[in-house]
Amino acid sequence: MADHFPISRIEGTAKPVCPYCGATHSERRDYAKHAGGTVGLVAGGVAGVTGAASGAELGGLVGLTAGPVGFVIGSMTGALIGCLVGASAGCVAGAKLGEVIDQRVLRNHLCLECGSTFSAE
Numbered sequence: 001m002a003d004h005f006p007i008s009r010i011e012g013t014a015k016p017v018c019p020y021c022g023a024t025h026s027e028r029r030d031y032a033k034h035a036g037g038t039v040g041l042v043a044g045g046v047a048g049v050t051g052a053a054s055g056a057e058l059g060g061l062v063g064l065t066a067g068p069v070g071f072v073i074g075s076m077t078g079a080l081i082g083c084l085v086g087a088s089a090g091c092v093a094g095a096k097l098g099e100v101i102d103q104r105v106l107r108n109h110l111c112l113e114c115g116s117t118f119s120a121e
């Protein structure tokens, strides 16, 4: 029963075939994915700074219970977390968006045989 794993149908292992020469040697370019990740990182970081203000406020309130030093540490930790969370969330969202653009809009595959670019779903 457990002997019949469908190993031939693992997702993402199918190689895209070049529509021009039929070769299976191609590489993904992922331009939009990388660009999206970078843009998302910056945008998320900027958005995170806004969140960092409220994070600092919250952290400061929590830290206040431990006195003035706790207030400073709490504020800094809250701001840092707000910024990091925003940046990483933005990076993931940007990369996802870029991946969609790569697949739907751009010709994401470069044929290593004839040099043609094509999109494969």
Ligand SMILES: [Zn+2]
Binding pocket: 018, 019, 020, 021, 022, 023, 111, 112, 113, 114, 115, 116
């Ligand atoms: Zn080709």
